[in-house]
Amino acid sequence: MSSIGTSTERASAAAAQADDRPIAVSYHQVGRTFTTAKRTFTAVQGIDLEIRKGEFICIIGPSGCGKSTLLNMAAGLLTQSTGEVLYDGKPINGINNDVGYVTQKDTLLPWRTVEKNVSLPLEVQKVPRRERKERVAQVLDLVGLGQYGNRYPSQLSGGMLKRAALAQTLVYRPNTLLMDEPFGALDAQLRLNLQRQTLEIWERERKTVLFVTHDLEEAILMADRVVVFGANPGRIIHVEPITFARPRDFGSLRTDPEFAAVWSRLWALLSPQMEDH
Numbered sequence: 001m002s003s004i005g006t007s008t009e010r011a012s013a014a015a016a017q018a019d020d021r022p023i024a025v026s027y028h029q030v031g032r033t034f035t036t037a038k039r040t041f042t043a044v045q046g047i048d049l050e051i052r053k054g055e056f057i058c059i060i061g062p063s064g065c066g067k068s069t070l071l072n073m074a075a076g077l078l079t080q081s082t083g084e085v086l087y088d089g090k091p092i093n094g095i096n097n098d099v100g101y102v103t104q105k106d107t108l109l110p111w112r113t114v115e116k117n118v119s120l121p122l123e124v125q126k127v128p129r130r131e132r133k134e135r136v137a138q139v140l141d142l143v144g145l146g147q148y149g150n151r152y153p154s155q156l157s158g159g160m161l162k163r164a165a166l167a168q169t170l171v172y173r174p175n176t177l178l179m180d181e182p183f184g185a186l187d188a189q190l191r192l193n194l195q196r197q198t199l200e201i202w203e204r205e206r207k208t209v210l211f212v213t214h215d216l217e218e219a220i221l222m223a224d225r226v227v228v229f230g231a232n233p234g235r236i237i238h239v240e241p242i243t244f245a246r247p248r249d250f251g252s253l254r255t256d257p258e259f260a261a262v263w264s265r266l267w268a269l270l271s272p273q274m275e276d277h
C-alpha cells in the first residue's frame with residue numbers, strides 16, 4: 001500500500017472531500033435580540049454558518065457572546081429574531097427531537113439508578129421494556145459505564161456523572177449532539193479522559209457535534225472546525241479548519257509545532273475579545 005503526502009496533507013484532502021456531505025444545521029444571517037426590564041439588546045448578529053453531517057464543530061468565545069443562544073436555536077428552544085435556522089434543510093418549528101443536548105449541569109435524578117436515569121428518555125417515548133433494557137445496556141457500554149448501571153448518581157465520580165449524562169442523550173439516538181461546556185467544571189485529568197472518550201464515541205458514531213467550550217486547546221484537539229466568536233454583539237469573527245489526522249493522539253498533538261501555531265493564531269484573535277469583555 002502506498003502512502004502519499006504527509007499526514008496533515010492527507011487529512012486536508014479528507015477534509016476537502018468531507019465538504020460533499022449534506023448540511024445538517026445552517027444559520028443564515030441569524031440575529032437574536034432580547035428584551036429585559038431595563039433594555040433591548042442584540043445578543044447575536046449576522047451569524048452565517050453551515051455545519052455538515054458528521055462534522056465536529058467547536059465554538060469558542062468570551063462569556064455572554066451568544067454561544068448557548070446558537071445551540072438553543074438548533075434545539076428549537078429559542079427562535080431567531082432575524083434570518084433563518086435550518087435543520088436538514090427545513091426551518092425548525094418547535095422542539096427539535098433530532099438533537100440531543102448535553103449541558104454543564106448534571107441532569108440525573110438522584111432517586112433513580114444510572115440505568116433508570118438513562119432509560120428515562122425511552123420511557124417517555126414509550127419504547128417497549130425489553131428494547132429499553134437492550135439500548136440502555138448498549139449505551140452504558142459505549143460510555144464505559146457497563147458495570148455501574150445499578151449505582152445511584154451520588155455513588156458516581158464527576159467524570160462518571162458526565163458520561164452517564166452523555167449516555168442519557170445518546171440513548172435516544174439523536175443525529176446531532178449539542179454539547180454546551182459539558183466538561184467545564186471538571187479537573188484537567190478528567191477533562192482529558194472525557195475528551196478522549198467523546199472523540200472515540202464520535203469516531204464510531206459520526207454524529208454531527210456542536211461543542212461549546214472556553215478552552216482553546218480542547219477546541220483544537222477535538223474539532224474539524226473551530227468557530228471563534230466575538231462579543232458586543234455576539235458574532236462569528238473567524239472559522240478555522242483543523243486538519244490534523246484522525247484518530248488524534250492528544251499527547252503528540254500537543255507537542256506538534258503545527259498545533260502550537262494554530263493555537264497562537266486563534267489566541268491572537270480570541271484574547272482581545274476576552275479582554276474587552
Ligand SMILES: Nc1ncnc2c1ncn2[C@@H]1O[C@H](COP(=O)(O)OP(=O)(O)OP(=O)(O)O)[C@@H](O)[C@H]1O
Pocket residue numbers: 034035036043061062063064065066067068069070234
Ligand atoms: N432568555 C434570555 N433573556 C434575556 N437575555 C438572555 C436570554 N438568554 C440569553 N440572554 C443573554 O444573551 C447573551 C448571550 O447569552 P448566551 O448564554 O448565549 O452566551 P454564552 O456565549 O453561551 O455565554 P457563556 O459562555 O457565559 O455561557 C447574554 O448577554 C445573556 O445574558
